[in-house]
Amino acid sequence: MGEFNQAFIYGCSAIGAGLAVIAGIGPGVGQGIAAGYGASAVGRNPGAKGDITSTMLLGQAVAETTGLYGLLIAMLLLFVKPFKI
Amino acid sequence: MLQNYLLAADPGDKVDFMIHEVFSYQLFGQTVYITTSHVCLLIVVLVLCAFFIIGGNVFKKATEIPSGFQNFLEIIVEFLDGMVGKTMGSKGRGFRNYIGTIFIFILFSNISGLLGLRPPTADYGVTLPLGIVTFLLIHINEFRFNSVKDIWKDKCSPLPPWFPLWLPINLIGDFAVPVSLSLRLFANVLSGTVMMALVYGLLQKVAYGWPAVLHVYFDLFSGAIQTYVFCMLTMTYISNAIGDVEVTKKLSEDK
Numbered sequence: 338m339g340e341f342n343q344a345f346i347y348g349c350s351a352i353g354a355g356l357a358v359i360a361g362i363g364p365g366v367g368q369g370i371a372a373g374y375g376a377s378a379v380g381r382n383p384g385a386k387g388d389i390t391s392t393m394l395l396g397q398a399v400a401e402t403t404g405l406y407g408l409l410i411a412m413l414l415l416f417v418k419p420f421k422i
Numbered sequence: 423m424l425q426n427y428l429l430a431a432d433p434g435d436k437v438d439f440m441i442h443e444v445f446s447y448q449l450f451g452q453t454v455y456i457t458t459s460h461v462c463l464l465i466v467v468l469v470l471c472a473f474f475i476i477g478g479n480v481f482k483k484a485t486e487i488p489s490g491f492q493n494f495l496e497i498i499v500e501f502l503d504g505m506v507g508k509t510m511g512s513k514g515r516g517f518r519n520y521i522g523t524i525f526i527f528i529l530f531s532n533i534s535g536l537l538g539l540r541p542p543t544a545d546y547g548v549t550l551p552l553g554i555v556t557f558l559l560i561h562i563n564e565f566r567f568n569s570v571k572d573i574w575k576d577k578c579s580p581l582p583p584w585f586p587l588w589l590p591i592n593l594i595g596d597f598a599v600p601v602s603l604s605l606r607l608f609a610n611v612l613s614g615t616v617m618m619a620l621v622y623g624l625l626q627k628v629a630y631g632w633p634a635v636l637h638v639y640f641d642l643f644s645g646a647i648q649t650y651v652f653c654m655l656t657m658t659y660i661s662n663a664i665g666d667v668e669v670t671k672k673l674s675e676d677k
Contacts, residue, residue: 394651398606398647398651401606405613
């Protein structure tokens with residue numbers, strides 16, 4: 338590890354954290370699609386609004402998990418700093 | 423010392439959302455730290471204890487036509503019972519106490535960021551035990567209501583039971599449940615905490631008044647949604663593990 342100094346490693350960690358939160362794209366698209374279908378379902382059947390909303394929220398929360406894993410990796414890289422010399 | 427407990431009251435121009443050490447002691451040669459998240463958890467638990475004791479006293483002299491505080495408590499209990507009943511049906515009778523308790527606990531932990539505490543659920547040491555309790559409940563109830571043969575068949579499920587090639591994959595799926603449940607809650611609350619810490623740390627000169635809007639989103643909305651999701655997923659998993667057994671009959675046999 339002699340040829341790399343600490344600043345280089347922190348810089349690379351910051352770039353890695355930025356790349357890790359790209360994982361947020363997927364859940365964003367997925368949650369938007371779920372919300373869109375939820376809205377159209379409410380438009381078709383306004384009586385079932387409560388059930389549709391709770392099912393939609395449950396699905397969105399499960400879809401959100403992958404994005405949160407990316408966020409966690411970014412947090413670890415930025416704040417816990419696992420790569421120290 | 424006090425500023426360590428309060429997220430918003432960080433002196434100096436730096437972002438700080440970490441867990442801090444309050445004091446440490448030696449236990450079996452290991453250094454054990456009592457951290458700010460223990461203190462926040464203790465505050466939450468004490469407030470909830472006071473709430474429950476007062477509520478219990480109110481219900482000791484309950485009136486037929488509710489008024490005031492009794493009305494409020496009845497609304498909470500009816501909402502929680504209705505939620506469990508709607509999701510689990512007749513299977514949910516025995517789980518109303520547990521689901522209600524964790525619902526109130528997680529909700530109050532999440533919105534305690536609104537009161538200036540660092541939310542206890544933004545610590546993985548708090549959410550992982552909740553996930554493990556759910557995991558144990560799922561599997562205890564699986565074994566309570568199904569025969570071992572059926573469980574074996576279910577674990578080998580896409581392939582026939584005499585050819586358990588799929589068993590390891592299903593087992594990994596089972597063990598992923600508590601991890602993903604607890605990480606979901608933890609990461610959501612932590613992301614809200616980090617955002618608020620960034621606002622208060624980096625925009626210190628102008629952060630007066632308007633971060634209340636962000637608190638409404640990150641603490642109230644996100645916290646309530648995540649509480650609801652945790653409880654709904656717990657109920658769904660338990661209800662799936664029980665299966666289509668005629669539960670009311672089995673429950674009356676147990677008595």
